[in-house]
Amino acid sequence: RFGTVAAVEEPISPPVEVNYTKLLINGQFVDSASGKTFPTLDPRTGEVIAHVAEGDEEDVNRAVSAARKAFDEGPWPRMTGYERSRVLNRFADLIEKHNDEIAALETWDNGKPYEQSAQVEIPMVTRLIRYYAGWADKIHGLIVPADGPHHVQVLHEPIGVAGQIIPWNFPLLMFAWKVGPALACGNTIVLKTAEQTPLSALFVAQLLHEAGLPDGVLNVISGFGPTAGAALASHMDVDKLAFTGSTQTGKIVLELATKSNLKSVTLELGGKSPMIILDDADIDQAVELAHFALFFNQGQCCCAGSRTFVHERVYDEFVEKAKARALKRVVGDPFKKGVEQGPQIDEEQFKKILKYIQSGKDNGATLVSGGDRIGDKGYYIQPTIFSNVKDEMEIAREEIFGPVQSILKFNDLDEVIRRANATRYGLAAGVFTSNLEKANTLMRALRAGTVWINCYDVFDAAIPFGGFKMSGHGREKGIDSLKNYLQVKAVVTPIKNPAW
């Protein structure tokens, strides 16, 4: 035990303790082979929450052997889909039962507002696990007609041992996006959490075992990217790799997968998503949703609407209203009621964001609001807006991953399509208009994996999510995610009497 979460003036969460800090291998919480640990920090203060076992290559090897054995010999891939769905549904019930406690742990480790953890993120996790529980007994192959006298079956089988590497911005939601479909299809897993946020996955992994998951089916390794992450990506006995993180690291893990055993890889990477506001849009709604699209989760979203293109006729009004909204944004201790924005995840990200803010100022964008840190403790940053941002500026090209909104001006539909698509990324886009024809044009023209029209960040379990271009390979959530975790086997049998 490592004490309880520090008291705040108006605590709104239940007290929570950190009880799980070891690696989960073969159903047991164990120390790392090296005996090393690393601290996980409270972004509100930079103080240590707990020391967590630090996994490295040897631990990954142990975890992969356990997952391999659970796949080759264990009951999990051979259980009926219904039995697997029962485990996943019980797991969802247990998450629901512990919702507030898990939310508090998530907020403590990540810094996001507790109200958002408790009312949005953890309920989305529960919903997603139930969605994939629903699929577990509905996964099947098909019979295809062949030219010759052959009976042809196409079987959909689990792919084997899945290696999964997740980021820190939505620690438990990313856990669910990975684990849900992989388990529904009957795979076994070695999952590496982000070094900034190891706690919530360990907590729920224990609940998954309480729900009846056999030992070795899910192994959870806390540790760093270049050590534990790289060992997993390059492991010869891992059949599939799913990664969410930066485009830069995505390239590294893809290369490691290629150089080792050519394991199939899905990547969910960065973005620089356009948010396009036409002159016929409901401006107040567009201001509010553009604000949400960028500032949600402290701006730490891969699909953040980080290039806000506004038509010149409504530009000045939009900038004024966006400024008023940003100035109203409540930033503070994420455990306090009504707080919309907590601290950034860690010092590295905090410094990087401040560097981008400086770059916006240096390159001649107009600072409309914010532009600095808040206080002198923790990683709080003012909701910052730049207007008069030009396409070639660093803040309009690179992923900032922080509370910095860049507003750009346009005057014509073809122009904004060209500029919106002039990026190596292609994760998401937002379109705000009341004109159906224009919405249809933009929806077809934008090169992005998701286009939200008059809405943003709608993340139902059934909606596929992923990127065009350098935002990634493959899709998560929905029916598409199942394909990542299934092998296709064609079985051909001669038919002796084709007349029948």
Ligand code: ADP
């Ligand atoms: P960020 O820069 O936002 O932390 P990363 O893409 O570096 O994003 O991190 C996402 C995940 O990838 C984390 O779990 C991290 O530990 C892991 N990671 C980082 N570097 C590597 C690497 N070289 N090999 C494998 N995994 C890595």
